[in-house]
Amino acid sequence: MRGLYGTAYTAQVTLVALCIAAIVLVQQPSLAQEASTSRKPSSDPIVTTQQTDSVPEKQGPSSAIQTPPGGISLEDLLLQKGTITKDEWLRIRTEQEYRTADQTRRLDNLEEWKNRTEVLPILRDKVNFGLNALQFLYGHVNANVPEGRSQDSLSIRRAEMVFWGKLSDYLPRWHMLMEFQSTSLTNNTPLSGASSPTVATFFREAYIDVRPVQAWAPNLNIIRMGIFRMPFGIFTETSGGLRDIISSPYLNGVGGGGGPGQNRNGTGGAIEFIQERDYFVDVRGKIMNRLEYVVGIMNNNNFQANGIVSNTSGIGGANQPKAIYTRLRLFGDDVSFISFTMIQGTSNNAGTFINGRGKGHFDRYGIDFRYNPKFLPGFMVYGEYWQGHDGSNATTVGTAANGACLDTCGGSGAPGAQRRTWYVLAKYLFTEGPLENFESVYMYEEFDPNTRMSNDLYTRHIVGLTYYFENFPPKMQSKIQFNYEFRHHSGLGPDIALNAATDPFAQNAFFLQWQLRYM
Amino acid sequence: MRAIISLLILSLAMASACAHPYKVFPSKVMEDVDRNFDFSRWRMMTDGSESKKVQLGGRIVQSHASGDTVTIVVGQLPIVDYPAYGPKDNGKNNGDFVIIYQGQIERPDLQPGNRIMAVGTTHPPKVITVNDLSRSFPIVMAQCLHFWNTQGRDIADFPFYEAGYVTLRQETVCVSTPTP
Numbered sequence: 066m067r068g069l070y071g072t073a074y075t076a077q078v079t080l081v082a083l084c085i086a087a088i089v090l091v092q093q094p095s096l097a098q099e100a101s102t103s104r105k106p107s108s109d110p111i112v113t114t115q116q117t118d119s120v121p122e123k124q125g126p127s128s129a130i131q132t133p134p135g136g137i138s139l140e141d142l143l144l145q146k147g148t149i150t151k152d153e154w155l156r157i158r159t160e161q162e163y164r165t166a167d168q169t170r171r172l173d174n175l176e177e178w179k180n181r182t183e184v185l186p187i188l189r190d191k192v193n194f195g196l197n198a199l200q201f202l203y204g205h206v207n208a209n210v211p212e213g214r215s216q217d218s219l220s221i222r223r224a225e226m227v228f229w230g231k232l233s234d235y236l237p238r239w240h241m242l243m244e245f246q247s248t249s250l251t252n253n254t255p256l257s258g259a260s261s262p263t264v265a266t267f268f269r270e271a272y273i274d275v276r277p278v279q280a281w282a283p284n285l286n287i288i289r290m291g292i293f294r295m296p297f298g299i300f301t302e303t304s305g306g307l308r309d310i311i312s313s314p315y316l317n318g319v320g321g322g323g324g325p326g327q328n329r330n331g332t333g334g335a336i337e338f339i340q341e342r343d344y345f346v347d348v349r350g351k352i353m354n355r356l357e358y359v360v361g362i363m364n365n366n367n368f369q370a371n372g373i374v375s376n377t378s379g380i381g382g383a384n385q386p387k388a389i390y391t392r393l394r395l396f397g398d399d400v401s402f403i404s405f406t407m408i409q410g411t412s413n414n415a416g417t418f419i420n421g422r423g424k425g426h427f428d429r430y431g432i433d434f435r436y437n438p439k440f441l442p443g444f445m446v447y448g449e450y451w452q453g454h455d456g457s458n459a460t461t462v463g464t465a466a467n468g469a470c471l472d473t474c475g476g477s478g479a480p481g482a483q484r485r486t487w488y489v490l491a492k493y494l495f496t497e498g499p500l501e502n503f504e505s506v507y508m509y510e511e512f513d514p515n516t517r518m519s520n521d522l523y524t525r526h527i528v529g530l531t532y533y534f535e536n537f538p539p540k541m542q543s544k545i546q547f548n549y550e551f552r553h554h555s556g557l558g559p560d561i562a563l564n565a566a567t568d569p570f571a572q573n574a575f576f577l578q579w580q581l582r583y584m
Numbered sequence: 585m586r587a588i589i590s591l592l593i594l595s596l597a598m599a600s601a602c603a604h605p606y607k608v609f610p611s612k613v614m615e616d617v618d619r620n621f622d623f624s625r626w627r628m629m630t631d632g633s634e635s636k637k638v639q640l641g642g643r644i645v646q647s648h649a650s651g652d653t654v655t656i657v658v659g660q661l662p663i664v665d666y667p668a669y670g671p672k673d674n675g676k677n678n679g680d681f682v683i684i685y686q687g688q689i690e691r692p693d694l695q696p697g698n699r700i701m702a703v704g705t706t707h708p709p710k711v712i713t714v715n716d717l718s719r720s721f722p723i724v725m726a727q728c729l730h731f732w733n734t735q736g737r738d739i740a741d742f743p744f745y746e747a748g749y750v751t752l753r754q755e756t757v758c759v760s761t762p763t764p
Contacts, residue, residue, distance in 0.1 A: 282667030304748030354606040
């Protein structure tokens with residue numbers, strides 16, 4: 066078929082060329098004569114065929130029919146020498162025209178697709194996605210476990226996808242993080258009676274940034290609203306994909322997990338002294354490139370609280386909004402700093418989604434630091450110190466509680482407690498030699514659930530070794546981590562016995578975790 | 585409580601108003617820098633133009649270290665004061681140039697996509713090979729360099745970035761004896 070079309074096309078072009086050549090010969094005999102002696106084969110047919118195809122000359126590769134340097138092409142030369150006939154010459158030129166037109170059409174198609182794809186949001190930084198952390202974990206805890214459970218476990222610790230984009234200079238970022246490892250089906254904390262599974266959320270983070278006046282940035286950089294890691298210290302604000310140890314520090318969560326339950330001393334059960342995420346609106350900025358600040362207000366009821374907001378009535382869950390916070394961070398250089406954080410407000414036990422919160426006044430005071438010397442870039446040390454008060458009758462999530470009364474309204478029955486915790490972590494990354502890409506880590510921490518009690522202290526030493534397959538934080542980090550934890554729990558305070566054999570926070574543990582991160 | 589908040593806001597507003605613009609190079613290095621330097625014109629007419637002291641910024645495209653000489657191919661970006669001081673991606677291809685620095689630079693600072701700013705003198709073009717293609721680039725012999733380790737992102741994206749808080753690593757280096 067193509068051969069037939071090709072022949073017809075050749076004949077058509079030949080006819081047109083001959084007609085125009087005849088016209089030119091009649092109207093300008095002298096010019097035609099000149100052409101016939103010097104450039105007769107190349108001039109007229111080229112012009113004709115180009116006109117019929119109307120090929121735009123500015124696109125595509127250099128045309129195959131352009132006269133080469135020296136003014137004469139190979140087929141012209143062959144025609145002049147009589148090696149090929151005029152028909153053959155015309156066929157060659159037509160084939161060349163066809164190829165050029167075909168190339169141009171293809172390039173036009175590519176240009177069209179390029180124009181289409183260039184406006185795709187994913188290529189304009191409006192929509193991006195990445196793998197925040199995919200972590201496979203093997204863990205072993207020495208504690209005695211109940212029937213049906215095991216000291217050893219294989220699990221997916223995190224399966225987090227992150228989505229983000231920049232819509233404009235005034236809306237510099239939107240952000241969502243999905244945790245596919247668990248939808249976190251969480252029990253509510255009713256006023257009385259049994260709790261029931263109430264909320265589940267896929268997302269862990271979702272926020273909008275607004276930069277109201279460009280010229281005010283970075284002094285007043287952004288207003289952020291949504292749910293995200295709270296600006297409380299270092300660990301809380303560090304993504305799980307960039308943490309230096311496998312376990313969360315005690316300031317984010319301690320107790321529970323098969324260990325002793327809540328008690329009248331306020332020393333047992335799970336306690337989340339600083340929640341990692343919450344719903345908030347705050348203002349952030351940096352002054353003179355040295356003093357960074359955050360001022361905001363938050364729900365103070367963890368990320369699950371979104372699930373109990375009624376879409377029809379608008380009535381929200383407990384503790385909303387009841388705490389303000391500020392953080393001032395003073396930089397010594399680009400990466401070393403010291404910070405002061407304050408949280409003030411109230412908390413509730415009824416309806417809470419944060420373990421260890423009571424009814425009444427709530428506060429936290431924290432100081433943190435990080436030092437990364439320029440003369441020893443692989444070394445870093447950082448730490449945090451926190452102290453704060455939880456209201457009375459603190460309860461673990463899912464245990465009914467109704468107010469501050471100590472014996473008649475559920476909860477732990479404990480009076481309000483002052484809690485305190487601190488840690489210090491040091492690490493060294495080998496950047497050359499046989500241990501290149503290995504990082505050694507040591508961390509020590511303490512958690513005192515009630516500063517007025519003795520014999521209730523949690524302590525932990527963690528020694529770790531990390532090997533980085535890829536280490537380009539914050540975008541990429543693939544690594545394998547090994548942590549051994551020397552755990553000790555001195556007790557639950559006066560008059561309450563601790564069975565250390567079944568308390569996972571009183572028994573050593575080790576973990577091996579493989580992580581991928583790419584965005 | 586309201587008084588504390590009001591005081592805090594007032595303090596921040598005053599501090600913002602009094603804040604000096606952030607600069608990364610010593611003021612002595614910035615002396616004699618041509619503030620009205622026309623990058624586009626320089627790219628087009630490097631042969632005929634005389635050597636000038638300039639400050640240029642951009643995004644690292646490629647780099648190569650050989651001995652004590654580091655050659656950095658940079659896609660030029662405008663230097664802005666806000667939302668964060670430094671080169672800002674304006675979504676346009678403004679043209680490339682090459683920075684030559686006599687000294688040592690840490691490898692992480694030279695990652696493609698990092699933002700860079702240089703103070704130095706302009707020189708006639710040189711042929712540099714980028715992605716197996718040899719091209720002629722206008723040259724800046726750098727006296728001082730400043731790096732933002734952004735890995736392709738804008739400076740203003742930091743530190744409240746990704747799923748957490750990431751401080752932006754920066755580095756300033758200067759040659760011991762300024763290049764003529």
